[in-house]
Amino acid sequence: DSVWSTYIAYQDTDLSFFSLIRWSNSAPRNIVEHIDDKSISQIASVLIWCLSTSNRKIRDLSTKGLVNILQDNIKVLDQLLVVFDSVNDPYIKQRLYAVTYACILKTRNKDQLYGIAQTIYDLIFDHEYVIPDILLRDYACNSIIWIMNQGNEFEFQKKDILPPYKTHFKMDDCPTTEEINHYDLDFESTQDKSVFRAQNSIINSMNVEHSSRGMYGDFGRYIFQYAFSNWQLNPELLSNYAIKLIFEKYNYDVTKFKVFDNHAGTGRHQYNQHIERIGKKYQWIAMHELLALVADAYPKMKGEFDDIETPYHGTWKPHVRDIDPTLLDSDILRKGLPIIRKKRLNWLKTSDFKFPSKTTYKWVHNITDIHKSYLRENIKYIDDNGVSWILLHGYVDKKNEPQGLNLTEDLNLWLFIQGYIVDKKELRQTIKYIYNKGTQGRRMPEIRNGIYELFYREFYETRGFEDYISSEGYLKSKLEFQDEDSPEVYFSYSSYSSEAGYDASLQDNIHYMMPSLELFKGLSMKFSDQNGVFLDHNNNLICFDPSSNYDHKGMLLINEKELLKYLDENDKAIIWPIIGEKRIGQYPQKNIIIEQFGGVSYYQNREIVQKLRPYKERRKKTTELEKKLTFFLMKCKLGWYKISGQKEKYSKLKITILSSGT
Numbered sequence: 069d070s071v072w073s074t075y076i077a078y079q080d081t082d083l084s085f086f087s088l089i090r091w092s093n094s095a096p097r098n099i100v101e102h103i104d105d106k107s108i109s110q111i112a113s114v115l116i117w118c119l120s121t122s123n124r125k126i127r128d129l130s131t132k133g134l135v136n137i138l139q140d141n142i143k144v145l146d147q148l149l150v151v152f153d154s155v156n157d158p159y160i161k162q163r164l165y166a167v168t169y170a171c172i173l174k175t176r177n178k179d180q181l182y183g184i185a186q187t188i189y190d191l192i193f194d195h196e197y198v199i200p201d202i203l204l205r206d207y208a209c210n211s212i213i214w215i216m217n218q219g220n221e222f223e224f225q226k227k228d229i230l231p232p233y234k235t236h237f238k239m240d241d242c243p244t245t246e247e248i249n250h251y252d253l254d255f256e257s258t259q260d261k262s263v264f265r266a267q268n269s270i271i272n273s274m275n276v277e278h279s280s281r282g283m284y285g286d287f288g289r290y291i292f293q294y295a296f297s298n299w300q301l302n303p304e305l306l307s308n309y310a311i312k313l314i315f316e317k318y319n320y321d322v323t324k325f326k327v328f329d330n331h332a333g334t335g336r337h338q339y340n341q342h343i344e345r346i347g348k349k350y351q352w353i354a355m356h357e358l359l360a361l362v363a364d365a366y367p368k369m370k371g372e373f374d375d376i377e378t379p380y381h382g383t384w385k386p387h388v389r390d391i392d393p394t395l396l397d398s399d400i401l402r403k404g405l406p407i408i409r410k411k412r413l414n415w416l417k418t419s420d421f422k423f424p425s426k427t428t429y430k431w432v433h434n435i436t437d438i439h440k441s442y443l444r445e446n447i448k449y450i451d452d453n454g455v456s457w458i459l460l461h462g463y464v465d466k467k468n469e470p471q472g473l474n475l476t477e478d479l480n481l482w483l484f485i486q487g488y489i490v491d492k493k494e495l496r497q498t499i500k501y502i503y504n505k506g507t508q509g510r511r512m513p514e515i516r517n518g519i520y521e522l523f524y525r526e527f528y529e530t531r532g533f534e535d536y537i538s539s540e541g542y543l544k545s546k547l548e549f550q551d552e553d554s555p556e557v558y559f560s561y562s563s564y565s566s567e568a569g570y571d572a573s574l575q576d577n578i579h580y581m582m583p584s585l586e587l588f589k590g591l592s593m594k595f596s597d598q599n600g601v602f603l604d605h606n607n608n609l610i611c612f613d614p615s616s617n618y619d620h621k622g623m624l625l626i627n628e629k630e631l632l633k634y635l636d637e638n639d640k641a642i643i644w645p646i647i648g649e650k651r652i653g654q655y656p657q658k659n660i661i662i663e664q665f666g667g668v669s670y671y672q673n674r675e676i677v678q679k680l681r682p683y684k685e686r687r688k689k690t691t692e693l694e695k696k697l698t699f700f701l702m703k704c705k706l707g708w709y710k711i712s713g714q715k716e717k718y719s720k721l722k723i724t725i726l727s728s729g730t
Contacts, residue, residue: 069120069157069324069325069346069349070321070324070325070346072117072120073120073121073122073346073349074122074325074328074346076118076121076123076126077121077122077123077126077328077332077343078123078343079126080123080125080126080342085114085118086126088111088114088115088133089115089118089126089129089130089133090129090401091133092111092115092130092133092134092136092137093129093132093133093136093396093398093401093573094401095136095137097136097139097140097597100136100137100140100141101140103137105141105143105144108137108138108141108144109144109147109148111137112134112137112138112144112145112148113148113151115130115133115134116130116134116148116152116160116164117160118130119131119159119160119163119164120157120159120160121159122332122343122344122345122346122348122349123342123343123344124342124343124344124570124572125342125400125572125573126342127159127163127572128391128398128571128572128573129398129400129401129572129573130163131163131166131167131391131393131573132393132395132396132398132573134164134167135167135170135171135174135393135394135396136396138167138171139170139171139174139175139176140175140176140177142171142172142175142177142180142181142183142184143180143183145167145168145171145184146180146183146184146187148164149164149168149184149187149188149191150187150191152164153191158201158204158353158356158357159349159352159353161199161201161204162201162203162204162207162356165188165192165203165204165207165208165211166203166207166391166393167393168184168188168207168208168211169207169208169210169211169393170393170394170523170525172184172211172214172215173214173394173523173525173526173530174394174525174595178218181215181218181220182215182220184211184215185211185212185215185216185220185222186222188208188211188212189212189222189224189228189229192204192205192208193208193209193212193224193228193229194224196234197233197234197235197236198233198234199360200235200357200360200361200364201353201356201357201360202356202357202359202360202363202383202388203356203383203388203389203390204356205231205233205360206382206383208229209229209230209231209382209531210382210526210530210531210532212229213226213229213230213530213531214529214530214531217529231363231364231367231380231381231382232363232364232365232367232380233360233364234364235361235364235365237361237362237364237365238365239301239302239305239365241309242302242305242306242308242309243305243308243309243312244305244308245279245280245281245304245308247308248308248311248312249281251267251270251271251311251315252268252271252281253267253268260326262326262327262330263322263323263326265326265330266322266325266326266329266330266345266347267320267322267326267347269329269345269347270311270314270320270345270347270348270350270351271311272285273285273286273287273288273347273348273351274287274288274292274307274310274311274351275288275289275307276288276289276292276293276303276304276306276307277289277293277303278304279304279307280304281304287348287351288307291355292306292307292310292351292355293307295355295359295386295388296359296362296386297371297372297386298369298370298371298374298380298385298386299362299366299369299370300370300371300372301362301366306358306362309358310351310354310355310358311354313350313353313354313357313358314347314350314351314354318350318353318354320346320347320350325345325346325347328345328346329345329346329347332344332345332346332348342572355388356388359386359388363380367379367380368380369385369386381531381535382531382532382535384521384522384532384535384536385521385536387520387521389521389523390570390571391570391571391573392523392524392566392571393523394523394524394525394526395523395524395525395566395578395599396599397573397574397578397599398573398574399573399574399575399576400572400573400574400575401573410617410618410619411618411619412618412619412620413451413614413618413620414452415449415450415451415452416449416614416618416620418442418445418446418464419442419445420466421437421442421466421481422437423466423468423479423481424479429652429661431479431650431652432650432651432652432661432662432663433663433682434682435648435650435665435680435681435682438648438665438680440677440678443483443646443669443676443678443680444669444676444678446459446462446464446483446485447459447485447644447669447676448628448676449625455627455628455629456627456628456629457625457626457627457628458487458625458626458627458628458631458642459485459487459623459624459625459644460486460487460560460561460581460583460611460624460625460626461485461486461487461560461561461563461581461623461624462485462621462622462623462624463482463483463484463485463621463623464481464482464483464485465480465481465482465483466480466481466482467479467480467481468480478651478652478653479650479651479652480649480650480651481648481649481650482648482649482651483646483647483648483649484510484646484647484648485644485646485669486512486514486559486560486561486644486645487559487560487561487642487643487644488557488558488559488560488642488643488644488645489557489558489559489560489584489586489587489635489640489641489642490555490557490558490640490641490642490643491639491640491641492635492639492640492641493639494555495641495643495670497555498547498555498557498643499643499668499670499679501547501554501555502547502643502645502667502668503667503668503679503681505547505548506666506681506683507645507646507647507666507667507668508647508664508666508683508684509664510647512547512645512647513545513546513547513557514559515542515559515561515562515563517563517565518563518564518565518579518580519536519542519562519563519564519565520564520565520566520567521536522536522564524564524566524580524599525595527562527564527582527588528585528588528589533585537585542559542562543558543559543584543585543586544556544557544558544559545557545559557643558584558586559584560583560584560586560587560626560642561581561582561583561584561624562581562582562583562584562585563579563580563581563582564578564579564580564582565577565578565579566578566579578599579615579622580599580600580613580615580616580622581600581613581615581622581623581624582600582602582613582624583602583611583624583626587611587626587631587634588602590634590638591604591610591611591630591631591634592604592605593610593611596609598616598617599616599617600612600613600615600616600617601613601616601617604630609627610626610627610630611624611625611626611627612624612625613625632671632674641670641671642670642671643668643669643670644668644669644670645666645667645668646666646667646668646669646678646680647664647666648664648665648666648680649662649663649664649665650662650663650665651663663682663683664682664683664684665680665681665682665683666680666681666683667679667680667681
């Protein structure tokens with residue numbers, strides 16, 4: 069760390085090794101497959117050593133570069149696992165097994181998987197004590213389980229690699245605050261102030277909320293304490309144990325790292341925002357080791373607000389993963405380069421909604437202009453080859469164009485459309501239920517948030533996905549939970565999210581709409597090399613999210629012919645509950661009129677039909693208090709208000725909105 073890791077932390081430019089990182093992330097798959105094994109191994113070895121750095125940008129880009137060049141070179145990867153097994157830096161080994169798991173999920177050479185599964189077992193699990201790194205052993209376990217599920221048999225059993233593992237840890241092993249206080253240096257008695265700042269940065273950063281050591285640190289409160297919130301254990305004692313690991317097991321030497329750590333600071337400066345202290349690196353390592361020990365010693369989890377205990381199964385709960393190695397989007401490499409505009413699919417454009425040429429309040433109450441053809445155009449699309457595509461999830465958001473029109477107010481039309489799969493025998497009952505109950509207030513069940521706890525390629529056929537959907541109720545839902553007679557529907561879609569937070573290879577958040585498990589398996593789909601795109605067994609496009617590769621908003625489309633075939637063969641039907649809204653006016657105008665309407669669309673003799681009705685009008689009058697608050701919040705977006713009496717200090721303001729007139 070004092071020689072190599074700190075050196076490369078500041079080399080994320082176009083020097084030789086970073087050029088190698090850039091190439092490894094962008095090299096096409098068909099080019100990599102023609103490179104000989106020895107060259108691939110040498111390139112990969114350099115990238116693996118880059119995994120030791122506390123520069124998250126270099127570490128994360130190296131991770132994804134390794135996946136890109138090794139995903140179809142499983143034999144080379146197998147050899148590298150053996151070569152690097154003796155390396156004692158958890159940062160390297162942890163990410164190497166993340167790379168391994170991603171390659172196993174993505175490889176085309178499934179015939180090479182048996183050997184690497186045996187290697188992983190021999191290196192990680194064939195020991196009395198499994199390496200206490202919650203991420204490393206989770207990647208290793210999931211890799212072997214997936215290979216087993218492909219029909220491979222081994223002498224060992226699944227139970228031999230599943231958590232919990234044998235451990236020596238107990239809470240009594242945690243030192244008291246008094247026992248670790250000697251690591252907290254005194255400012256006055258420490259002659260070298262750089263030593264004081266570097267070492268105490270660790271102590272202060274590890275402080276949890278309500279710590280007897282003082283004010284909590286961001287890492288201690290929002291990362292460390294949150295990670296252990298699924299266990300009702302004393303967070304300060306756990307923090308003390310982690311600090312002891314940093315100084316006594318990992319041997320953090322402040323004299324070696326004081327210059328680097330003081331320069332790196334918090335890692336939030338605009339010029340080094342991806343570079344963390346070496347002390348911070350050791351904080352991460354300590355947290356992942358302690359999480360492994362706690363999960364073994366206390367395999368039942370129960371958070372503060374949980375009703376029942378649940379067993380620990382993997383790092384999706386608690387969610388402590390810090391990168392998705394299966395998602396090879398590294399858009400940070402395009403930062404500063406000219407923006408490349410994505411192409412548009414012209415056939416996805418629907419006809420413009422015809423707003424009235426003159427403002428009339430009758431318009432907002434009337435839904436006759438939401439005619440069948442317009443709604444059908446937003447559910448069924450025809451591409452340039454005459455292929456029909458059906459919407460499974462999407463929005464319509466239309467605004468008037470006031471130029472040249474005699475309009476005194478802004479007009480807006482909004483629609484939300486999602487698809488449910490139902491048993492054909494329950495189709496009429498479900499249609500009637502939705503129409504009579506109404507969709508107002510967006511009351512129909514939906515999947516609102518993308519799954520961020522799982523990797524993109526973990527969807528559908530992995531241990532993590534099976535565990536997640538069994539505990540989250542992600543496949544189906546009753547239309548009304550408190551109604552015993554409510555029909556049950558299956559969602560036709562799912563969604564994946566990845567935030568540009570700890571994954572420093574991303575500069576923008578990623579969100580893909582994906583087919584449901586029911587449709588994925590029922591239509592024998594498989595992942596494409598392009599994210600957000602799914603193929604059938606003949607490698608033909610069958611389902612996709614246009615926003616993943618084209619200049620379009622997020623939505624999910626499926627081949628109509630294949631969908632109808634699936635529905636017929638399985639006695640299923642698809643329906644689309646619809647919620648719509650018309651609005652006249654925009655905040656902070658005096659009067660805003662909002663009218664909701666809704667209903668359901670469905671197939672009738674292979675044609676899409678609809679049943680819509682208006683809902684109750686809601687008239688909104690903007691009070692003076694609300695107008696003042698609106699302008700106040702607009703100013704807040706430009707910069708925080710200074711708090712009087714606190715010189716050059718800025719503070720977030722807590723705003724309580726009271727009822728009108730108070």
